[in-house]
Amino acid sequence: IKNFIDSVRQMLPKTFESKDYLERKDAVIKDIEAEKEKLLTDLNKRAQDEGFVLKSTQIGLFIVPVIDGKILNEQDFLTLNEEKKQEIQKKRERINNDLKKTMDFVRDLDKKINEEIKNLNHNVALYTIEKVINDIEGKYKDIKEVTDFIEEVKDDILKNLELFITSAAADTQAQMMFPWMKEVPFKKYDVNLVIDNSELDGAPVIIEQNPTYQNLFGRVEKEAQFGVLTTDFTMIRGGALHKANNGFLVIPVEELFKNYFSWDSLKMSLKNKKIMIEEAGEKLGFITTKGLKPEPIPLDLKVILIGNPYYYSILYMLDEDFKKLFKVKADFDLVMDRNDENIKKYASFLCTYCKKENLKHIEASAVARVIEYGSRLAEDKNKISTKFSEIGDLVSEANFYAGQEKSKYITPVHVLRAIDEKIYRSNLIAEKIKEFISDGTILIDTQGSKVGQVNGLSVMSLGDYSFGRPSRVTVSIGMGKDGIIDIERETKLGGPIHTKGVLILSGYIAGKYSQDKPLNLSARVVFEQSYGGVEGDSASGAELYALLSAIADVPIKQNLAVTGSVNQKGEVQAIGGVNEKIEGFYEVCKVLGLTGEQGVIIPESNVKNLMLKEEVVDAVRNKKFHIYPVKTIDEGIEILTGFKAGEIKTDGTFKKGTVNFMVDSKIKELSEKLRELTKSKEEEKE
Structure with missing residues (x-):
């Protein structure tokens, strides 16, 4: 035109x-x-x-x-x-x-x-x-x-x-002063091409990362002429809905709710199947300057909201329109199976990413190293992480180090360096904790044996970096009817899940040792030098080992650390962060001196999650460090004490000389002493 x-x-x-x-x-x-x-x-x-x-x-x-x-x-x-x-x-x-x-x-x-x-x-x-x-x-x-x-x-x-x-005639004085005025009479013939999808081969797919009202629905722009705001149809601008019409519009749901009017206006457009370009102020009833009101445009598209499943649940429960407009839900997993097909796709993604970002070619061995890192992120050797943005960042950083070394390709060395450098930039606190352990400020034993004391393991998360650290768990016992007291709970430093884990210990002790006698026991469990709060039940296994050690008066090897939660039946359950916990204790042992006897007891169900760094794998391979998977508390206590756990006999007793026998005997002894003490006090009153 x-x-x-x-x-x-x-x-x-x-x-x-x-x-x-x-x-x-x-x-x-x-x-x-x-x-x-x-x-x-x-x-x-x-x-x-x-x-x-x-x-x-x-x-x-x-x-x-x-x-x-x-x-x-x-x-x-x-x-x-x-x-x-x-x-x-x-x-x-x-x-x-x-x-x-x-x-x-x-x-x-x-x-x-x-x-x-x-x-x-x-x-x-x-x-x-x-x-x-x-x-x-x-x-x-x-x-x-x-x-x-x-x-x-x-x-x-x-x-x-x-x-x-007459358009070719001499310009008027006004037109000579303002050349744009010459074009004004012809502006009515202009065509405002709001959206041009002529270059697309299929339906448009638009991702709107900033879904403001104007970005979604468009706007009518204005310009100042002689101190007055003016507008015309050529200043009508389309939004994401116009671009995605007859196609697909993808919107981050969290960003959608941060912008006024966007959510309600989007629902209205989807219900009416029309796009209307309006001034945002009109929706609040404000008096706006006189302007254009473009006619509604027919709307036919699919809107895809992406975000945390939490938003879906909230909207489904609280917004009646949501369940009518958004009827299809698709959950996306953060991991995928590590099989041959997916490994090929992963490698294809890495090659495509390198080409798209103009990076160096990545060697096959480097691809294998990235896949290992993907399994580490997934915390499962049979899975690979689908956090492709994080994987892409790793490859980009590896490319940088390849460039520094003037290498033609990205090699495994560059990938490992990128991983190590990323850790180095974030591990200051982890290094400080190791320093405190080394100089004795934080008390951790990695040699010898002690009664009622065990090395528990926890994970500290610092946003993009998590690391494991050992903590001393101690238990003291005495005669009484208080049961097991969680000092963390009493001081309000323990979270509800941690408290639940401690209460499970009472269930385990009562179920196993208190079938023929009252449980007259007072025990206090604490994480030593813990000042910032404790949450989670992954240390309940360590607490139970320390409790059994204190009751039986059997020392626990301090060269071993323990992780894993426990149920009332004495089964050791899987926990998260197993790699960080093992590596954390290994680093401490390395600082204090590796003896070849140190190691970590983990739940057997966590073996599939092991994706340890090469240094730890080599130490285990060379028997300088050990990993002991266990299914039950009995298996773990045997490793920690060197004594047999002892199975219960048909008469309800345990074999003499076993840990369970010593625990049972101690509980019986405390019960009898308390009964005698109570009886003597009653006689004194009489």
């Missing part, structure tokens, strides 16, 4: 200045002027026959009497006798009537000239326009809205030919 208007603006002035047009115009004028001349000549002859002549003035034609060849003026006329005056007056009236009729004919001829020229201009302009517009009409003949618009443009040009014919 722009090219069409430009062509018309160039061609029409030339057409109306052409020799052919001027000749046709002159012919029309000449023919009609000849008719006018004949009418006036005939009128003049009749006037002369009656003794008058026609006199032309600025305000028209007049008839003036003539006597003896002399034109009479007003004074001369007054000197005539009355009879002569009346005679002249009668003749004048007759000639005036003829003059009036003749002038009516002349005016009709003038109108005819204008009409003929107008028709000529219309036909000439139409011929010129159609030469240019035929191609456009043919291209869009199947789109009624477009063909209707083209017809309207054509008709408007024909109605406003003067605008095009």
Whole structure:
């Protein structure tokens, strides 16, 4: 359309200045002027026959009497006798009537000239326009809205030919001062292409990361001219809904709720199947400046909200419209199976990523190293992480180190360096804790044996970095009816899950050792040098080992650390962060001195989660460090104490010399002592 208007603006002035047009115009004028001349000549002859002549003035034609060849003026006329005056007056009236009729004919001829020229201009302009517009009409003949618009443009040009014919004339003073004013009259012919999807092969897929009201629904822009805000249809701007119409729109749900009006307006558009461009202020009832209100556009698209499942649950429960508009839910896992097919896809992703980001080619062995890292992120050797942004960051960093070394490819060395450097940038606190353990500020034993004391393991998370650290867990026991007291809970440093884990210990002790006697025991469990709170039940196994050690008075090897939760049946359950915990204790042992006897007891169900760093794997392979998977507390206590746990016999007792026997005996002893003490106190009262 722009090219069409430009062509018309160039061609029409030339057409109306052409020799052919001027000749046709002159012919029309000449023919009609000849008719006018004949009418006036005939009128003049009749006037002369009656003794008058026609006199032309600025305000028209007049008839003036003539006597003896002399034109009479007003004074001369007054000197005539009355009879002569009346005679002249009668003749004048007759000639005036003829003059009036003749002038009516002349005016009709003038109108005819204008009409003929107008028709000529219309036909000439139409011929010129159609030469240019035929191609456009043919291209869009199947789109009624477009063909209707083209017809309207054509008709408007024909109605406003003067605008095009005189457009090449000299600019006015205002146009010379403000050149843009010259284009204003032609702006109405512009086409505002709000959205152009002509380059797409399929349906549009739009991802709107910043779903503000205007970014979603579009806006009508304004500009200042002479201190006044003005706008027109060319300033209408489309939004993401316009871009994604007949396709798909992806919106992060959390960002959607951060922006006023966006959610409610989106629901309204989806329900009404229309996009309306409005001023945001109108929704609040504010008085806004007068502007355009574009007509609604039919809407047909699929909106995909992405985000935490928490938002889906909340919206489903609290928003009636949500369940009607968003009927399909798709959960995406953070991991996928580590099989041959997915490994090939992972490798393909890495190669595509390198090509897209203009990185160096990645070697196959480096791909294998990245896949190992993906399994580490997934915390499962049979899975791979789908956190592709994090994987991409690792490859980009490895590419940087490859560039530093002027390597042609990204190798496993560069991948490992990227991993190590990432840890180094974030592990200051972990290094400080190791330093405190090394200088004795934090008390941790990695050699010897002690009663009622065990090395528990926990994970500290610092956002993008998590690390394991050992903590000393101690238990003291005595005679009483308090049961197991969690000091962390009493001081309000323990979380509810940790408290649950401690209470499970009471269930285990009562179920296993208190079937034939009361549990007259007072025990206190604590994480030593813990000041920031304790949460989780992954240390409940360590607490139970320390409790059994304290009750049985059997020392626990301090060269071992323990992780794993426990249930009331004595089964050791899987926990999270097993790799960080093992590596954390290994680092401490390395600082204090590896003896070849140190190691970690883990739940057997966590073996599949082991994705340890190469240094720890080598230490285990060379028997400098050990990992002991266990299924039950009995298995773990045997490793920690060197004593058999002891299975329960048919009579409800345990084999002598076993840990369970010693625990059972101690509980029985405490129960009897408490009974005797209670009895003696009652006798004293009597």
